[in-house]
Amino acid sequence: MDDLDRNILNILRRDARTPYTEIAEEVGTSEGTVRNRVERMNDDDVIERFTVTTRTGNVKAMIEIGVAVDVDTASIAERMAEWAEVDFVWQVSGEQDIVLVVDAADTRGVNELITQAREQEEVVSTKTRLILDEKLG
Amino acid sequence: MDDLDRNILNILRRDARTPYTEIAEEVGTSEGTVRNRVERMNDDDVIERFTVTTRTGNVKAMIEIGVAVDVDTASIAERMAEWAEVDFVWQVSGEQDIVLVVDAADTRGVNELITQAREQEEVVSTKTRLILDEKLG
DNA sequence: TATGAAAGACTAACTAA
């Protein structure tokens, strides 16, 4: 990871479809180098995946979840990552243990996810915040 | 937005570099149709952007920020979105007003961001949670 | 929806550090 890698990543974060030739010109190197660097970062999991961000549903929310002390948080997290409309599942420090970032069609969709979370035996508390606006870094 | 759009999106979410020809085969239509659909979704902002998810920094965190009542939250959010290492800025409901999702090289990097946030006049409180693990939905 | 043209990405051989 050097400055060249970081420069390439910054361009890809804004638009992952920027041609290698264009990136090369911007960062001052050859197309081949950019390609090699991207491949290497992809293999090394510096780049996790190429993806699209969507604004399909119009209601995004953070659902913060507390779980019982004696359960395996990771396996619950893994299960929740499979739920439709869930974008991220984070295990976090702080009062709650898991944060779901969800993107639902409407508030009813968010509510169904909260209900679904509460129905899990391991879940002892939930706290939801609507994401009113999002800006990308 | 119909089922065809949704199918295409699901493929792009997992790998945004899947060729149109391959997507077409998988969803049972032609390359041109896929291309037109993707272009349309891109124009309509159903697709926000093509991007890469990275695991560069090893410390991710949520920095929850409370701001004074009489200030323009949106403009602060916009400013913070420009900070390096910030992935998302969300305006949220709940006790705090803004959530930064950051991806820093180490805990010092996170700490610098917290400090930077506190230095803003409008900021009255911060609360940070480390993201210990992330799973993608 | 097909087809040819253009753009982009990939292969592999080569060069330099």
Place this chain on the structure above:
DNA sequence: TTAGTTAGTCTTTCATA
């Protein structure tokens, strides 16, 4: 031995009918 470059080839996308 590793990273970078380059030319030629192949794949994907794009525009046209």
